[in-house]
Amino acid sequence: MKVDAAVLYGVGEPYKIEEIELDAPREREVLVELTASGLCHSDDHLVTGDVPLPGPMVAGHEGAGVVVDVGSQVTRVKQGDHVILHPVPSCGQCRWCVTGRANLCDLGAFALTGYAPDGTYRRHLKGEDIGAFCQLGTFSPYTTVSETQVVAIDADVPLEVAALIGCGVTTGVGAATKVGRVQPGDVVVVIGVGGVGTSAVQGARIAGASTIVAVEPGEYRRRRAAEFGATHSAASVEDATGLVRDLTHGVMADVVLITVGVMHGELLGQALALTSKGGRCVITSVAPLAETTAAVSLFDFAMSNKRLLGHVYGEANPQDDFRRLVDLYRSGALRLDEMITQEFTLAQINEGFAAMHAGTTVRGAIRYR
Structure with missing residues (x-):
């Protein structure tokens, strides 16, 4: 499918809105229609060069939305589920996952590469493969991701708020x-x-x-x-x-x-x-x-x-910690609505990061729907 995305081409350059080709989910992947994506400083490290940028990339790693399609072997979520995406995969099989340290999952080694652990890409621009930050690329209204990077939540939790749990709040x-x-x-x-x-x-x-x-x-x-x-x-x-x-x-x-x-x-x-x-x-x-x-x-x-x-990532185990954080939000102990200082459209993404640098937001967010 063709979707708009904020693409970062190089260090020191602004994000540019491009139409990219997004692949359908493979066997253990899901397609998510995002409601919102937080503007996290981790994405800005790609712009400044503090973190290496391997090539043109769809950034963004803090998002929440609704599953609209699933691969044939997906077992963790189903179509229609409300989900929070998380930047660190949890395969459930490596040494770190099985000892309760999912934030150190071996698949996290691919977070900065732009491609999936098997070396393939799900996004393409002008006939060329293009990466996704943390394999998420939430600076686009749709994203195809591994089922190891989504956690289902109850449908009554506002997704624009849940997006913040994806990274900054959990960390x-x-x-x-x-x-x-x-x-x-x-x-x-x-x-x-x-x-x-x-x-x-x-x-x-x-x-x-x-x-x-x-x-x-x-x-x-x-x-x-x-x-x-x-x-x-x-x-x-x-x-x-x-x-x-x-x-x-x-x-x-x-x-x-x-x-x-x-x-x-x-x-x-x-x-x-x-x-x-x-x-x-x-x-x-x-x-x-x-x-x-x-x-x-x-x-x-x-x-x-x-x-x-x-x-890394507040030593989080997303499958359990997201539930706890959602419950704290519901109880009023964790204040998330108040953290979203300003919402931006995807086309305003550079303005959003400028506001972050100016210190005029607690958390800015890209709102898709």
Whole structure:
């Protein structure tokens, strides 16, 4: 079928709307008509070159919609199901999946290649194969994906809201609850409160943190963070260090979550300085692939018994965690409607990312229907 898609041709270039040819689903694939796609900073890393761009690609990896066709061997979902897409496959068979670590599924190695694990493509432009980011390509109203990358949800959940669970919400909440293991009464610092950081604030609140400090240079996002659970805010890490020192009488934060748009090495030492003895510092942000150094006091790190934790996708198991997050949304504990600051058409995708960079959105979204 012919569909419009936002195609990224190269580093530093804007997205261009093109008509592409989308294949029908193969044996274990499904065709999804999307309702919405979130605008996640991970897609922007392709534009800036922080993450390698292997060639022309349909980006987008945070979406939800309705299954309109299924391959002959699909067993996980059926036609008409409402589904959330997720960027990390869960094959259910590799070492990581069978030990409860689906976020590390071996099939995730193909996320940045643009092609399926068997080396084939489902999208074509002007007679040539074209890739899809994380094999999803949600910057198009229709997408053909593996059944290992969809999770069915109840039909009463608004799909434009469910789309955010596909990546940013799951990553941020998981950073706080599963990786940082925030406990009731903890002091938590969240550095960067865009979509993922705001979700981390909510995760810390849901986990029972008594003090949540949002660190964000933009006044708009700092103010909005309070609506999602932040008890205090600071415009810089330097300002936050003094604030946290005062709030904790010098003990510092039990958990520090780094959720900035782009991670750089100098931030790590600052974040660890915010972390208490025996505390946990969690790296959620993507750093440029070529950046390999960080400034850290190894003496303080070791002698203060601090822990540095990295993770992919909030250590999520989508088949189970999506259900939990949907239930938290239904209960009112997880606020998702309020996160969608502005909706854009597919043709406005470059405006949407400009708003993200300007800090005028918590989460922007492409709305298809």
